[in-house]
Amino acid sequence: TSNYTCPDHLYSVQIFSEDPLIIYIPGFLTESEAQYLESVSSGRFTSSQIADQSGQQHLASTRTSRSTSLHSDEVVRCIEERALQFQGYDIPRTHLEPLQAVQYSIGEKYAPHTDWFTSSLQTTEEYGGNRLSSFFVYISTSEDIIGGGTQFPLLEAPKDERWCRFVNCDAGWDDGVTFRPIARNAVYWRNLQNAKIGKERTGDRRTLHSGQPVQRGRKLGMNIWTRESGLDGKYRNEIV
Numbered sequence: 001t002s003n004y005t006c007p008d009h010l011y012s013v014q015i016f017s018e019d020p021l022i023i024y025i026p027g028f029l030t031e032s033e034a035q036y037l038e039s040v041s042s043g044r045f046t047s048s049q050i051a052d053q054s055g056q057q058h059l060a061s062t063r064t065s066r067s068t069s070l071h072s073d074e075v076v077r078c079i080e081e082r083a084l085q086f087q088g089y090d091i092p093r094t095h096l097e098p099l100q101a102v103q104y105s106i107g108e109k110y111a112p113h114t115d116w117f118t119s120s121l122q123t124t125e126e127y128g129g130n131r132l133s134s135f136f137v138y139i140s141t142s143e144d145i146i147g148g149g150t151q152f153p154l155l156e157a158p159k160d161e162r163w164c165r166f167v168n169c170d171a172g173w174d175d176g177v178t179f180r181p182i183a184r185n186a187v188y189w190r191n192l193q194n195a196k197i198g199k200e201r202t203g204d205r206r207t208l209h210s211g212q213p214v215q216r217g218r219k220l221g222m223n224i225w226t227r228e229s230g231l232d233g234k235y236r237n238e239i240v
């Protein structure tokens with residue numbers, strides 16, 4: 001309906017790391033938003049693809065989930081606004097890629113990767129440059145889920161056990177940190193390091209991460225990617 005107004009956000013924030021900047025966001029989505037995203041994405045998934053060095057999208061054994069881009073309707077628009085405002089008030093909507101829902105069934109995963117691109121073919125002006133930041137949002141997870149965490153192998157595991165609510169504290173010390181897939185929460189991180197004067201921003205290798213295989217149950221997640229500048233209209237709001 002056209003008189004939908006965005007709900008006030010109910011999320012809280014917890015800095016996980018200042019460098020690289022990683023912020024954990026409990027309650028990023030409301031319960032009704034999560035339900036809505038589940039229903040609009042349902043039945044629209046196709047096998048996830050990845051971009052290779054030449055910029056071509058294709059299927060790969062490293063990413064076995066199924067995904068779909070979300071049409072920017074009024075509910076999605078509120079989530080986009082929330083993601084933009086989270087990052088300050090100076091990023092225009094045109095910097096956002098279409099939100100991407102990702103569904104994992106048993107055995108499905110996304111092997112270690114960075115969300116920022118190394119190929120200049122993926123960071124042209126039309127694409128709005130590289131991916132400045134990522135939110136990975138857990139829309140819904142089955143109650144019986146095992147696996148399906150988001151692992152950052154190059155980061156240090158937190159020492160304080162209060163993180164164990166959100167982080168898998170049973171992992172080994174050299175496994176880095178694994179955020180548990182908890183419905184409606186999100187992890188935000190900054191992909192690019194600030195540029196030296198006259199230089200381009202560079203990708204931060206420490207943001208390497210994976211979607212661990214789901215061993216039991218299922219997980220529905222969502223990527224919110226912000227580019228350095230505006231994307232050409234043909235790369236926004238496209239329905240794939």
Ligand SMILES: O=C(O)CCC(=O)C(=O)O
Nearest residue numbers: 110136149150210211221
């Ligand atoms: O599934 C996850 O936990 C992470 C997914 C991810 O990193 C991505 O889709 O780029």
Ligand SMILES: [Fe+2]
Nearest residue numbers: 113114115209
């Ligand atoms: Fe990723």
